[in-house]
Amino acid sequence: MTKHDNPRAFSRRSILKTGGALVVSIGMPIGLDTALAIGEARAQGARPPLTPDQLSSYIAVNADGTVAAYFGKMDMGQGLFVAIGQIVAEELDVPFGRVKVIMGDTATSVNQGGASGSTGIQLGGKQMRVAAAEARRVLVEMAAEKLGVPADQLTVVDGVVQAKDDQAKQASYAELIGGRYFNVQLDWNKQVGNLLYAPGKAQPKPASEHKIVGQPIKREDIAPKVFCQEDFCTDVKVPGMVHARVIRPPVAGATPARIDEGSIKDIPGGRVVHDKGFLAVVADTEWGAIQAMQQLKVDWSDTTPPFPDQAALFDHIRRAPVRHAETEGKETGNVAEAFRTAARVIEAEYEWPFQSHACMGPACAVVEIKDGQATCWSGSQKPHFVRDGTARTLDMPMEKVRAIWKVGPGSYGRNDADDCAADAAVIAQAIGKPVRLQYMREQGTGWDPKGPASIHRARAAIDASGKVVAYEFTSKGFSRIDVQTNGGMPTDTLAGQLLGVPLVVNDGFGVPAESYAFDNKKLSWETIAPLLDRGSPLRSAHLRDPVGPQVHFASESFMDEVAAALNVDPVEFRLRHVKAPRDIAAIKAVAEKAGWVSRPSPRRDQTGNTVSGRGIAYSQRNGTIVAIVAEVDVDRSTGKIFARRFTVAHDCGQMINPDGLTKTIEGNIVQGVSRTLWEEVKFDPKNVTSVDWLTYPILDITETPEVIDVVLINHPELPPSGAGEPSIRPVAAAIANAIFDATGVRIRRVPFSPDRVKAALS
Amino acid sequence: MTTQKMSLNVNGQAHQIEADPDMPLLYALRNDLGLNNPHFGCGLAQCGACTVHLDGQPIRSCITPVSAVGGGKVVTLAGLGTPEHPHPLQTAYVEEEVPQCGYCINGWLMTAAAFLRDNKKPTEAQIKEALSGLKCRCGTHMSILRAVKRAAIMMG
Ligand code: FES
Ligand code: FES
Numbered sequence: 001m002t003k004h005d006n007p008r009a010f011s012r013r014s015i016l017k018t019g020g021a022l023v024v025s026i027g028m029p030i031g032l033d034t035a036l037a038i039g040e041a042r043a044q045g046a047r048p049p050l051t052p053d054q055l056s057s058y059i060a061v062n063a064d065g066t067v068a069a070y071f072g073k074m075d076m077g078q079g080l081f082v083a084i085g086q087i088v089a090e091e092l093d094v095p096f097g098r099v100k101v102i103m104g105d106t107a108t109s110v111n112q113g114g115a116s117g118s119t120g121i122q123l124g125g126k127q128m129r130v131a132a133a134e135a136r137r138v139l140v141e142m143a144a145e146k147l148g149v150p151a152d153q154l155t156v157v158d159g160v161v162q163a164k165d166d167q168a169k170q171a172s173y174a175e176l177i178g179g180r181y182f183n184v185q186l187d188w189n190k191q192v193g194n195l196l197y198a199p200g201k202a203q204p205k206p207a208s209e210h211k212i213v214g215q216p217i218k219r220e221d222i223a224p225k226v227f228c229q230e231d232f233c234t235d236v237k238v239p240g241m242v243h244a245r246v247i248r249p250p251v252a253g254a255t256p257a258r259i260d261e262g263s264i265k266d267i268p269g270g271r272v273v274h275d276k277g278f279l280a281v282v283a284d285t286e287w288g289a290i291q292a293m294q295q296l297k298v299d300w301s302d303t304t305p306p307f308p309d310q311a312a313l314f315d316h317i318r319r320a321p322v323r324h325a326e327t328e329g330k331e332t333g334n335v336a337e338a339f340r341t342a343a344r345v346i347e348a349e350y351e352w353p354f355q356s357h358a359c360m361g362p363a364c365a366v367v368e369i370k371d372g373q374a375t376c377w378s379g380s381q382k383p384h385f386v387r388d389g390t391a392r393t394l395d396m397p398m399e400k401v402r403a404i405w406k407v408g409p410g411s412y413g414r415n416d417a418d419d420c421a422a423d424a425a426v427i428a429q430a431i432g433k434p435v436r437l438q439y440m441r442e443q444g445t446g447w448d449p450k451g452p453a454s455i456h457r458a459r460a461a462i463d464a465s466g467k468v469v470a471y472e473f474t475s476k477g478f479s480r481i482d483v484q485t486n487g488g489m490p491t492d493t494l495a496g497q498l499l500g501v502p503l504v505v506n507d508g509f510g511v512p513a514e515s516y517a518f519d520n521k522k523l524s525w526e527t528i529a530p531l532l533d534r535g536s537p538l539r540s541a542h543l544r545d546p547v548g549p550q551v552h553f554a555s556e557s558f559m560d561e562v563a564a565a566l567n568v569d570p571v572e573f574r575l576r577h578v579k580a581p582r583d584i585a586a587i588k589a590v591a592e593k594a595g596w597v598s599r600p601s602p603r604r605d606q607t608g609n610t611v612s613g614r615g616i617a618y619s620q621r622n623g624t625i626v627a628i629v630a631e632v633d634v635d636r637s638t639g640k641i642f643a644r645r646f647t648v649a650h651d652c653g654q655m656i657n658p659d660g661l662t663k664t665i666e667g668n669i670v671q672g673v674s675r676t677l678w679e680e681v682k683f684d685p686k687n688v689t690s691v692d693w694l695t696y697p698i699l700d701i702t703e704t705p706e707v708i709d710v711v712l713i714n715h716p717e718l719p720p721s722g723a724g725e726p727s728i729r730p731v732a733a734a735i736a737n738a739i740f741d742a743t744g745v746r747i748r749r750v751p752f753s754p755d756r757v758k759a760a761l762s
Numbered sequence: 763m764t765t766q767k768m769s770l771n772v773n774g775q776a777h778q779i780e781a782d783p784d785m786p787l788l789y790a791l792r793n794d795l796g797l798n799n800p801h802f803g804c805g806l807a808q809c810g811a812c813t814v815h816l817d818g819q820p821i822r823s824c825i826t827p828v829s830a831v832g833g834g835k836v837v838t839l840a841g842l843g844t845p846e847h848p849h850p851l852q853t854a855y856v857e858e859e860v861p862q863c864g865y866c867i868n869g870w871l872m873t874a875a876a877f878l879r880d881n882k883k884p885t886e887a888q889i890k891e892a893l894s895g896l897k898c899r900c901g902t903h904m905s906i907l908r909a910v911k912r913a914a915i916m917m918g
Contacts, residue, residue, distance in 0.1 A: 079859075222871040223862040225867060286792075409863060441803070702891065705904070
């Protein structure tokens with residue numbers, strides 16, 4: 001039920017009256033450029049408050065009939081705004097080209113969680129869908145009043161409401177409300193972020209009526225990029241702006257003991273910003289700031305190097321006291337008993353290192369504080385939380401802070417963008433001028449929050465007949481939320497931690513997401529304390545598909561190990577034990593498309609230096625199912641792996657845009673290959689030593705797969721689920737299983753770098 | 763820090779700037795000239811995000827001192843083509859919807875533009891070799907290759 005439930009109140013007369021139900025007169029177009037004007041209009045009371053319970057917070061019809069869709073999640077370059085536009089156009093019955101999706105500005109959209117957990121369509125689109133459906137319902141009611149035709153006798157064609165039996169009786173959306181805001185209350189569930197949901201009275205269309213949803217509509221954000229017509233967050237310039245650089249300690253955890261400000265006095269505008277562990281320099285020019293950073297003489301506190309030797313990392317994880325343990329889902333049967341009586345037990349342990357977001361460019365933010373109002377431009381995928389974090393860092397009221405997203409240099413989770421925004425805010429406040437801060441490469445790779453390192457233990461109990469009777473899987477590692485998924489609280493940003501904000505302990509990991517049914521089964525995880533609790537370059541956080549690649553590398557490698565031990569074909573083994581029908585369908589689809597021939601792994605028919613193999617892995621993720629077949633070549637003398645071909649079956653329920661989906665899957669596979677074959681954060685006892693592309697190599701174009709063949713499984717009858725991350729999840733296991741198939745050797749430690757593979761083969 | 767007056771020829775236009783002669787060209791382009799296309803990715807010649815052409819050859823502007831440019835002709839991505847007169851690579855990039863974040867595109871487009879100009883009908887292996895070392899963290903490599911191959915055909 002909507003709280004506003006008297007459509008009669010939307011009479012034409014009441015609209016025209018100021019103070020009526022539908023008063024607003026703000027001109028069109030409502031674009032990002034006019035967002036400030038919207039803020040002013042709001043101050044005049046013209047727009048209903050920007051709150052989650054107002055229809056106007058999601059949908060507006062401009063004077064020319066175009067539609068503004070205010071989206072509180074984010075498109076990080078995967079075409080999400082096209083998909084959202086399709087959903088809104090579909091429900092409103094307007095042509096796709098008439099919808100403009102506006103996002104990333106706290107002045108124009110409510111907090112739907114930003115980019116988060118591949119929920120852009122699953123949760124964000126769900127809200128936009130019900131909002132657009134409600135807008136259509138209200139517009140039809142308004143037309144009924146105006147035309148004197150009952151609402152159920154009306155239909156909508158391309159944004160024009162018309163009588164079904166007399167097309168002369170019609171009223172366009174523009175005539176009905178163009179240029180004014182809806183004043184309709186929704187039934188908000190009182191949640192903000194991902195869980196926000198505020199439906200109206202309208203029911204969205206059934207999938208069978210969809211005409212725009214499901215179409216491969218192209219993105220419009222490419223041309224502005226290739227013709228340099230779009231600014232990135234790195235390009236924002238504000239009058240009077242100065243440039244800043246931060247300075248991080250040579251030994252993690254050290255704080256500045258003595259700073260010689262005179263050492264940068266030759267640099268125009270050179271100044272130091274220092275408070276407790278926080279240290280930055282500013283200068284009039286960017287080059288000046290870089291030189292000041294390099295030139296400033298600092299003596300650091302004498303700090304004991306906080307990290308173990310890199311070689312001892314996994315032993316540290318094994319031995320470290322468990323801080324938090326959790327069994328997810330319910331334990332099936334009696335696992336301990338099943339292992340006691342097993343005829344045979346198969347066990348294995350897997351290791352995954354710290355990994356960096358290593359975005360294409362280090363983070364950048366611009367902060368201006370003027371007349372009691374702060375504005376932050378940032379590439380963060382969660383601008384609403386940047387606003388919250390900025391307000392808390394600066395001790396300003398939330399409503400006095402505005403965060404504006406501008407395309408950043410890539411984003412795959414909780415990267416360095418939120419830290420950069422907080423740092424820039426601290427500096428801007430300290431010096432009383434607008435500040436642009438960009439990190440340096442060594443800070444982007446060396447000091448971003450890391451994907452956690454972990455170990456994973458799996459074991460299976462086999463009875464005398466060769467049946468798997470029990471399965472147990474445990475992960476142990478650093479928390480995936482050592483710092484939270486956004487910078488909304490100062491305790492989660494480097495600035496906050498370096499300035500001494502009290503720490504909060506957050507434990508999170510995960511378990512395999514699959515539908516293997518064994519009589520006895522237990523999936524659990526354990527977290528350990530961070531190596532350095534404050535201001536650490538190894539603080540762990542969400543990196544694309546948080547802990548998904550780690551966990552499923554282990555669990556899906558292990559399923560392969562069990563299949564091999566039982567001499568069963570790996571696809572056949574999965575089909576025997578996997579129970580969910582969509583999972584089975586995806587596994588069958590990928591096997592068929594890849595031309596999978598049934599036989600146990602490994603192959604034993606190859607001689608010569610280069611050997612080939614194929615491997616399958618599958619997983620679920622919040623309603624999405626992905627099955628992957630990888631085909632690899634292994635150069636036995638060098639240890640080099642070429643992940644030559646991938647076949648991917650992808651089922652994310654209802655498909656909104658197959659074009660965007662295919663590209664998103666390709667990007668996931670390539671990034672997954674990179675993380676599997678190359679990526680590992682190096683460190684020594686003092687600090688992280690992966691500081692650039694030589695010390696943190698990623699996949700090169702010469703190593704890119706030859707083919708990524710995607711099978712899209714569409715379920716129009718199901719709600720759409722996510723696609724931004726699920727297909728990176730099983731990549732590592734598919735490759736590991738293919739290497740085993742080729743060589744008979746099992747690699748249980750990521751990355752599969754040439755040295756490691758070569759050592760394993762010899 | 764001593765500054766010096768210098769002239770730069772960028773996208774066919776002459777500019778005067780006053781800067782530290784050791785400052786990399788990247789900062790002159792971005793800050794003194796206000797060009798938003800070359801990006802800072804690493805400052806170490808490791809990624810390509812800052813690539814421009816100097817007298818037709820792709821260079822990494824992040825490590826090229828502005829004083830080393832002299833009277834050379836600098837062309838940035840904005841100078842490669844316009845929506846009205848696009849370079850075939852720009853057309854192909856739009857057609858193939860290549861970028862995810864797009865922060866990397868200067869390296870790929872400017873390097874591929876010089877390569878395709880000098881190498882007609884390249885093989886896929888030659889294209890990969892020519893683009894080796896450039897970074898795209900979003901993993902758009904499959905689309906990049908499709909676009910470069912498409913442009914190679916257009917450039918015949
Ligand atoms: S920024 Fe110049 S090569 Fe990376
Ligand atoms: S598109 Fe993001 S780095 Fe290439």
